[in-house]
Amino acid sequence: MYGITQSTVNNQRFRVRDMDNEQIMSTFGNIGHLLNIAVERFITIGEIIAEENIDIKGDMYEAAKEARDAGKSIERLCDISPLSGMELRHHIEPLKDYGAIILAARSLLSSVTRILLLVDIIVVKKLLTAKKRASESLEKLESVMNFTEFVRAFSVFGTEMIELAYLTGHHRNSFKEERRRAQMFSARQILEKSIVILLTSSKNSLIHSDCVIVKENRDTVFCQIRRAMDLIHFVVKDSIFDSAKHMPFEKQASNPNYENESIYTTIKRIVNLIKRYKYQMSYYEGSGEGNNNSDAYFSFLDDDLWKSEKNLPSAAGGGRMVNNTNFRKHLSSESLDLREELSLAFEKLFEKAHDFTDSPYISHNHRKNILSYCDNCKLEFDLYLNTIMKDQHEDGGGVGGVGGVGGGQVKGRSDPELGMLSSLEELCKQLVVSVSSQIEDFNESLKICSKLVKSFHVLATNYDIDNLNQRSSKFHDCCDHIFDICKLLQHIAPTERLQVQAKCLAINLRIYGPQVFIAAKILWKYSNSSAANENFESFSDMWKWLTNEISMIAKKILVSINTTKGDREVDAEYKLNLTGITGGLTSERSNENMAGGMCDSKGTTSSSDIP
Structure with missing residues (x-):
């Protein structure tokens, strides 16, 4: 690992022993002394903060005392000044009491953490x-x-x-x-x-x-x-x-943020669940009894590593059958958790798809296609779950996952994982197409609203209440259109920042929009009042700012989901687009099947007015 062999380690030890022991001892002493000075400075700042905040003063001084004692202990243990002459030259091991240093370091870490938490509480x-x-x-x-x-x-x-x-x-x-x-x-x-x-x-x-x-x-x-x-x-x-x-992955399903996820985030969660399951199976199958290197396991969850076939276990390693009873129990538990998580995720996905199918601005053909793709996703999802349960009860071929985790792909069986990812990709594409088809009308509604707001001032000052009421109806219709498309844009936005901004701006547009017309009616009623005129201008400026921000966010989202290579290179921050997530995984899976049977699936990720 990391290119270090046993001979390299031995050579390093030999060179250390050949070094000047006096110099080594002096270095240890300097480290301990400097560490103690740094701890003392850190504690001093904490004590100053404690003096200004009586409610944490006791806890802060207690943590500071522990940190100070730990720092002094480390300095004392690193100090070898009593050694001199022949004793120093023949002192091969610079520090004998390693256990005491470890205990002191742990105590220092604990007390410093307490001080930082107390400061966070003050903030x-x-x-x-x-x-x-x-x-x-x-x-x-x-x-x-x-x-x-x-x-x-x-x-x-x-x-x-x-x-x-x-x-x-x-x-x-x-x-x-x-x-x-x-x-x-x-x-x-x-x-x-x-x-x-x-x-x-x-x-x-x-x-x-x-x-x-x-x-x-x-x-x-x-x-x-x-x-x-x-x-x-x-x-x-x-x-x-x-x-x-900070919870384990198994407990994150109860996170309230799950309810506020967009369709993009929900699909990403589904894909990562499959990734996690797949690589956990590969993790256990590759070694027979499991790999104790937790860092190596969690590194599989990285998107770049997912794309690299060299990180997949070899066919030879993946073909071994695991007879460990504990592993089988763990596998059954993981499969059950996967089914529950995926079922919940798909349920939320289909609920959120209703925002598209229930929208009066989505065409009939697009609505029909979305429903069709949702039905296809349900069928592929059921097939995927059935295969997981079936492979769990198979006696031969190793401990299975989907598509032959315990060994190669079962001959003659279509890969349900590939089918499910493909269906999700098609659904993603259809959702993007459905929103994109409305962008021209969306921009037109923004322009119409701006013109109507300008006309409100003229009609109000001219006492033309009939035309003012008539244009208000058109204004409210355009506001509804803008709000609805903003909600759909939020679903396909590829970053949480864009999702939150789109939702927050849409909510405020829906609330402040009607108030612009009310401000115009106030101006009509008190047309000679400078206060009423200033009030209308301030609401009009607010409306102008909201529409400009919404237009800018919409453009960013559209650039981020553009499938052409040139547009994806416009901004590196948005180059991971909605259709690319599942598409990349699908192509990977196809490459795996061509290279030979590989392993299967699993992965992880994370009031309606709160964006």
Whole structure:
């Protein structure tokens, strides 16, 4: 492994023994001393933080004491200054008490980890406290009755929002999951844009306090600001305290994110389940009794390694029959878990496909094709599961997986794994085609909406309420079209960042869209009011920003799923497209079958208003 042989190790030991022992001892002593200094500096910072946060002071000082003791122990164990003269020259092994050093290092690691966790708690507490203060100041701002109170309350709210914006921006990149970072980014975007509208809508509400629709206009903005704050609260708590990402794979099915997955992510989960099962079978079959190198096993889950045939077990190794009872029990358990996971994943896939078939904007032919491909996926999936169960009960041919995991491909039997992957690929292609066929109408709806919003101002100031109501109907129809296509684009977006942004923008467009027309009606009712005019302009600017962002996200998604080679090279970030996932696996499987019987399958990956 890693090109190191036993002779290489022996030669290394020989060269170390030929080195100057005094120099070796001095190096060990310097390492221990420098480590202790670094630990002391680290502890000092932790103690300073503890002085500013009384609630963690006791735990922090306790962890700091353990880290300090461990650092001193390591320095003492590495110090060989008492040795001198002949004793030093003939001291072949520099450190005799290896066990004590290991124990001290473990203690140091544990105490340092505790200090880091305590600091994380402080960071989360600051974020949540800032969010709480901003929420409280928002409530006070909502209940003001005159301009004097409003100016005072808005000043306090602005100060709290600056603090919240600073903390969320400073710690935005500390979230490991792409989805959480995208959610934080989207929440910050909506907060920034909504606060601008909050100022004009609140001013308009104070001037025209007797008008119901004015209050509705303002309350909608308050509601969206609260939703954005709640999303920040959710992301902070979920990212720090949620332990789902640390669970074994078998427990990840209960992760609530599963419900919010797009069709792209669900299909990727299915493919990775098959990968994981396949390589686990290869892992056990290749050695007869299993390989104890866990790193080697989990490296099989990497997409690049999946594409390399050299990582597949040899036919000779894969043909051995495993008689280990524990392995057979484990295999049966894994197969049961696979069936449950795949059944749930396919169930969610077909549920999400209803977003396409139920859309009034998808053509009849496309809807018919999607249903047909879904039925084909169900048939191939049932065949795949039946083959797994059948191979589990076969007495001969080794411990089977699908397509002959225990040995070569069973002669005369079609590969159900290949059939299932092919059916998923065809379904992917049809979904992409169905959305792509609507993009021209989607862009047209965006243009029409922009023209209608501009016409609202003219009609409102000219007191033309009949034409204003008539055009509002067309405006709402276009908004519904845009929202529906955004939902479909979210399903085929290949990254979580694009999925979250598409969903968040679509939700806000659906909420702020009707408010643009209400702002126009307020302007029609109070056409001589500068506050009403400013209010309409702020909602119009919000609408313009939303449509521009949606148009940009739609273009990014379409570029990412384009199947032509030139377009895939436009942006390396989006080069993994929807149809390419299953297509690549299908071609791999075909190459495997041509090269000779190979092993079979298994793999792993990960309120509706939360993107």
